[in-house]
Amino acid sequence: MRDLSEQCGILTGATSGVGRALARLLAERGARLVISGRRESRLIDLASEYPGLLIPLPGDITNSRFQEELVEKAKEAFGGIDLVIAAAGVGAVGPFSESSLETMRSVFEIDFFAPVDLVYKSLPHLKNGLSPAVVLIGSILGVHPLPLHGGYAAAKAALHGFANAVRPELASLGIDVQVAILGPTESEFWDNLIAGERASWSQGRPLSAETTAAAIIATMERGGDAVTPGWRAKAYVFLSRFFPSLIDLFVRWKRRLPRQL
Ligand SMILES: NC(=O)c1ccc[n+]([C@@H]2O[C@H](COP(=O)([O-])OP(=O)(O)OC[C@H]3O[C@@H](n4cnc5c(N)ncnc54)[C@H](OP(=O)(O)O)[C@@H]3O)[C@@H](O)[C@H]2O)c1
Numbered sequence: 001m002r003d004l005s006e007q008c009g010i011l012t013g014a015t016s017g018v019g020r021a022l023a024r025l026l027a028e029r030g031a032r033l034v035i036s037g038r039r040e041s042r043l044i045d046l047a048s049e050y051p052g053l054l055i056p057l058p059g060d061i062t063n064s065r066f067q068e069e070l071v072e073k074a075k076e077a078f079g080g081i082d083l084v085i086a087a088a089g090v091g092a093v094g095p096f097s098e099s100s101l102e103t104m105r106s107v108f109e110i111d112f113f114a115p116v117d118l119v120y121k122s123l124p125h126l127k128n129g130l131s132p133a134v135v136l137i138g139s140i141l142g143v144h145p146l147p148l149h150g151g152y153a154a155a156k157a158a159l160h161g162f163a164n165a166v167r168p169e170l171a172s173l174g175i176d177v178q179v180a181i182l183g184p185t186e187s188e189f190w191d192n193l194i195a196g197e198r199a200s201w202s203q204g205r206p207l208s209a210e211t212t213a214a215a216i217i218a219t220m221e222r223g224g225d226a227v228t229p230g231w232r233a234k235a236y237v238f239l240s241r242f243f244p245s246l247i248d249l250f251v252r253w254k255r256r257l258p259r260q261l
Pocket residue numbers: 012013014015016017018019036037038039059060061062087088089090091110111137138139140182183184185186187188189190192
């Protein structure tokens with residue numbers, strides 16, 4: 001059982017949605033975190049709710065130098081790093097034929113390379129951490145993709161693959177690697193898409209960011225390779241494993257599309 005009250009580390013994506021809910025719940029448990037995101041005033045407001053526990057450091061997570069600053073700040077403030085929680089992420093929606101490689105690269109930079117880079121840069125400190133853990137935020141679309149979400153689904157699938165590949169390697173260093181496989185969640189995700197807009201057929205009933213964060217934290221405390229918050233996301237993952245064509249049929253029906261696109 002991991003005692004979060006004794007832990008410290010880095011949390012990205014703390015300015016809204018799941019990351020902000022994680023920051024609050026972790027701070028309420030006594031965890032000390034350097035929190036990041038680009039919107040500085042939001043970070044400062046959040047940190048002021050938990051003085052001494054949350055330290056704001058605004059910046060762009062795709063900037064490698066900023067990643068170094070995050071690691072340095074955590075080391076300087078806490079003397080080490082036990083937790084790296086990568087909640088920053090963006091989406092992009094639209095037909096592949098109308099999308100650009102630039103958009104796909106941006107999605108991969110934020111959703112895949114940024115968390116991988118942060119974990120890499122934190123490793124020397126995680127190795128010496130107290131019950132160290134890496135928490136990556138994935139998506140049900142990384143388990144089974146949906147049309148119009150090619151870049152995003154591919155980036156999340158890559159993140160899941162990365163987590164599964166390095167988990168045994170990092171376990172030998174005593175570091176846990178956990179993946180949260182999220183379904184629709186209340187946040188600013190759909191307002192902040194870097195391309196396109198949400199398709200009406202893809203709008204499921206979202207889980208609150210707080211419920212999602214609580215499920216992630218329960219898994220951090222209890223241990224486990226993955227958490228899939230909410231029964232809808234669990235059902236999607238179950239279907240994707242045993243009846244994947246049912247998901248595809250359902251999507252075709254929702255979009256009123258013929259069998260051949
Ligand atoms: N909401 C959903 O339905 C859903 C479903 C499946 C998976 N997810 C995943 O859940 C995670 C959290 O997303 P959310 O739903 O909470 O969305 P959100 O409310 O839009 O939060 C995204 C966070 O990422 C940060 N961010 C984005 N680009 C950044 C950049 N270049 N540099 C630094 N920070 C950046 C944002 O901060 P700034 O804008 O201030 O920089 C914000 O704090 C993401 O990985 C997302 O893919 C969400």
